[in-house]
Amino acid sequence: MSPAAAFTAKGLPKPSPGVCGWVALLPPRAATQPLEGTATADVTVIGAGFAGLSAARRLRELEPALSIVVLEAGVVGEGPAGRNSGFIIDLPHEVSSEDYGGDSLRKSRDHVTLQRRAVDFAKDLAAERGLGREVLDPRGRYNLALTAEGDRHLSDYAAQLDRLGEAHAMLDAAQVAGVTGSTAFTSGIYMPGTVIVQPAAYVRALADSLAAPARLHENTPVTAIERAGSGWRVRAPKGSVESPRVVLANNGHAERFGLFRGRLLHVHTYASMTEPFDPARLGGDRAWAATPASPMGTTLRRVTGPDGDRLLVRARYTRGPGLDVGEGTLRRAGALHDAKFAHRFPMLSGVGMQYRWGGAMALTRNAVPAFGEVEDGIFAACGCNGLGASNATASGLAAAEMLAGVETPLTRLYRGFAGPAAFPPRPLTLIGARATLAFRAWKAGIE
Template sequence: MTQAARNVFVASRLPKRAGVSGWVATLASRTPRPALNGSVIADVAIIGGGFAGLSAARRISRLDPGVRVAILEAGVVGEGPAGANSGFIIDLPHEVSSDDFSGESEARFRQSVLIQRSAIALASEMAAENGWGKDIFDPCGRYSVAISAEGDKHLEDYAQQLSKMGEAHRLLTLREIRAVTGSPVYTSGLFTPGTVIVQPAAYIRGVADCLKEPVALYERTPALSFERLGTGWFVKTPQGSVQAAKIIMANNGHAESFGFFRGRLLHVFTYASLTEEFDPSRLDGERKWAATPALPMGTTVRRIGTSGGDRILVRSRYSYNPGIEISDAAIRRAGRLHDSKFSQRFPTLGGVRMQYRWAGAMALTRNHVPAFGEIERGVFAACGCNGLGASNSTASGIAAAELALGHESELGRVYTRLAAPTALPPQPFTTIGAKAHLAYREWRAGPE
């Protein structure tokens, strides 16, 4: 008898941390919320305390402040994939494939903008309410940067598409982008003002700590299983249980660990390194900026200015890991690539070393749609971020909360119209294909 037939869903594995995120390591210590010890009753149980889960809880509390919510976070808030994020809450799609940018491509663009700006609206509301400074939440926009003729061409083409859509942007020449970054390597840039840059671990902590009763957060409390109980659900944890009318699965790729979306999620890790502090006078340009690559799967770079000195974040390298865990050796291998890209982009910073290295898990679908919707009666999924986790996961959490509470919105209508994730090829073809595709995309990005 299958799990679905028995209405019992048991986790086959639990999340594991992939290195120590520099975002977490550079923050002051925080006392986690206590683990669940005993039995509680809630209207909604949320499995996962990252961007999706905490955003869902926030949206529920705004729609109906009386709804009792129990959030079950397997680890410590901010120390999972959310705290490994690069911190871009992006408002525009990275690229649009249509040359003439009409018809279906334009509709997809508008849909993507709606999804991502819904995430920014929720985040902006919380930042204003809680008085978060720019060290946590900074609506400063982002740069896309090129270091090749192909990258320059891509930015020029994308700027034309943005003009057709009436979206604000500014192309930067070699001299102008050098004045921003201090790097002699970048050949052009494209600035778009709508992106919010966050310190992801601090942001996620802030969201968690601003939630109020009757929303309860339990850290170091993995959901081990859940089963049908009357018209609701009974969730087991190591030291307790939650009886809830509804469940929101906000655990991204680990939804598959409970038997959902099997054969439909690609588990991919991306890697980052963060330097030690250095004297700001060693690098020209602005002391705080954030840049994504002109070509997909290139190198993301951020400069972070602090009172003790500046740091540079480098994110690059992707790997397919169907077991949703990676080795320390994989992080070290990616780190060697980061060192090379760092020294190429910032030759004046010779001798500056990377202090922290880590990886973050993503869940991708073959047809680039979220793993979303009511997957069992009273169980709602907000998974399959497809990258852009800060934006897409936040929006999925909002939409799942609205669906669970029966609230209609434009965002919700967009999500309910999306196709379901398509099936992946059987093994070993999925593994062969995924690894080949990632290798090709990284090769295609070239020096970017």
């Protein structure tokens, strides 16, 4: 570790484009007061998404008397966490297809252990807070194919799940139609361990579960982290907090503080949600959630509500030169969503998209978290690698346990991760990332 004296933010978070349907469907949130003046705490948490709030709640479980201050740049649920698709998965999207000699099988099982810890944490929160199925639904997920290549991928994936000893069920086209109401799909796998959340409502519930002496300040972007004696002073526009320990849980924005420089790839993904429609127009189950056979394919969810049902469509990934994207990119993604929706659900012709939005995520080159004690007393829980609800939750839990000096299966896994590898120089990374995303999108095709 370098003896850094300060980390100053090179820019503050900006809102992602569009209107997030998850937020729009909820009553407006009464945000907590921004930080003003000077404060002290045992731990300061930067970021109130899946990672930061999970870390704060876990710290409260481990040390109830600990004073914790959580600082959120915006309003809880309105940032990237609330723009998530809401899958807290227990099985990876991709199981290694390498020869199942010991190391490959162990790595896959390690990821299952990590992600299942996030699922269990979410279930515990739901039980404690009395969250209904409209917020957290333990219904599992489907993985769906539309092409012969997708069918082969699912068949291979099922064989790998067999090797792992994980429960799943294969579905033929008729069975998938019985679930989705659509004959567009050719096969599917059902996996029972995933929980589905309304992400904005879930992170709100997670924030509201924090009890004194923990406190949350929204609309409080952090501008600098400075050494203060043997600890740290975290500065915001109208105040500061001094604490010996800091949890940095702001994902890609960690790079704006000079941390993990050149080791995070900033990617945006996009979603659209339909206006409500009469449930009688679409057969099948009225609530289901599906990831695609191809990782770059299309995620779908059917959502029930008091005014009818809606469908969410998530597809398209972009990499720009910075952390922010504009409305034009969102419009282009929306056109793709419309085409995919029309192909899968022609019986819903005339049903339009009411909400469209983008959301940011951070990837590492070697698909490991940007995690660990980056300075004496500063613990990073960043780099979700595209599985924000699962991986960010687990990273927050692991950071809290390490900070508290508690050894768990999760901390042992995180200690075993290599650090994030460096990307090539920025121009090459930008060109390479755009080419890779374009190629994978082309390869996914209609999936």
